[in-house]
Amino acid sequence: MSINATLIGQMITFALLVWFTMKYIWPPLFDSLEERKKKIAEGLAAAERGQEDIKAAEEKAKIVLKEAKEHSSELLSLAQKRANEIVEESKDTAKKDGERLIIAARAQIDQEMQQVKDNLRAEVATLALDAAEQILGAEIDKTKHQEIINKVSSKL
Amino acid sequence: MATEAHAAEGATGYIIHHLTPLSVGSGFWTLHLDTLFFSALLGGLFIWFFKSAADKATAGVPGLAQNFVEMMIEFVDTQVKDSYHGTSKLIAPLALTIFCWVFLWNFMDLFPVDILPSIGAVMGLPYLRSVPSTDLNATFAMSISVFSLIIFYSIKIKGPIGFAKELLLEPFGPWLMPFNLLLKLVEEIAKPISLALRLFGNLYAGELIFILIALLPSYLQPVLSFPWAIFHILIITLQAFIFMVLTVVYLSMAHEHH
Secondary structure (H helix, E strand, O other): OOOOOHHHHHHHHHHHHHHHHHHHHHHHHHHHHHHHHHHHHHHHHHHHHHHHHHHHHHHHHHHHHHHHHHHHHHHHHHHHHHHHHHHHHHHHHHHHHHHHHHHHHHHHHHHHHHHHHHHHHHHHHHHHHHHHHHHHOOOOOHHHHHHHHHHHHHHO | OOOHHHHOOHHHHHHHHHHOOOEEOOHHHOEEHHHHHHHHHHHHHHHHHHHHHHHOOOOOOOOHHHHHHHHHHHHHHHHHHHHOOOOOOOHHHHHHHHHHHHHHHHHHHHOOOOHHHHHHHHOOOOOOOOOHHHOHHHHHHHHHHHHHHHHHHHHHHHHHHHHHHHHHHOOOOHHHHHHHHHHHHHHHHHHHHHHHHHHHHHHHHHHHHHHHHHHOOOOOHHHHHHHHHHHHHHHHHHHHHHHHHHHHHHHHHHHOOO
């Protein structure tokens, strides 16, 4: 149990070990640790940013949705109004059309009646003349009596 | 149990045999080959393991070895940062080396006491003491190296004059200069001696108890050596830790101005 030259040998070994550790072992391991620390911090920050982005996007989406809803309801009421208008308008037009048709029909009826009356009048005149001819048994001068006949037939 | 040559000498012979180093040379120029061999082997193991992890180190997902090595690095770094506030790039690697190396030294204690000497006997070695920390040379080599660093940093940081002033003028002022010097010298020299002897004493005693247990009847041995080995796991780690922390503390004291 004595101190001897082993001490020197051990000191040399120790110095070599410390030197090697200092030069080749500690720095790369420590650097990789630091780098990972940085990476993790960055990742966490990015995740937080992402969360915030999501929140902001949700807010934005809500606003857009609300706007869209308002817009659509506006459009809907406008469309309703327009539809009502169109219905009113078409009702109006239909009414007018109907009235016009009725008027036209009446006019035609009047016209046809007039024509029928005229025809009847003419026929009645001829018949009356024929009858009078046969009654009188003689030819009646058409031109002479035309005036009388016209007077009579206009009374029809 | 004991090798043939010592079987006749009984228990004393068995114990002495286990505590005798394999040495060459004489006088001061004796070399304890077993201490030198095992500590170099364990140092090499430490270097190899950490270097292979360092070579493969990535900032990405670490492997199993890298994980372990990084755990050690973080552990040592925390200890160093707790007590040392200087800028030296040496302290942390030094602390790591001390912790791992001393731990591996001490770990040799957990091998059954007869295995390595028996293997040595087969190879023709008369003695083999496999735990480097039961050799005063090993523990003193480390503590004296640390002591040299303490002196080196004291002079480097405070300057030769500042260091001399600290030795001569504290704690009682200039009028008690010789007394101051005496106190300071004792204080400084106590550092390496206590470092070395603490480690040596703990491990030597631990090994001795293992050897004593090995002398008991074989049915008693597991009952005693198993709890002692478990307790010893605590001791070897603790001693390595104490050596490391005290080294860091002493060096940080050397950095501080008073």
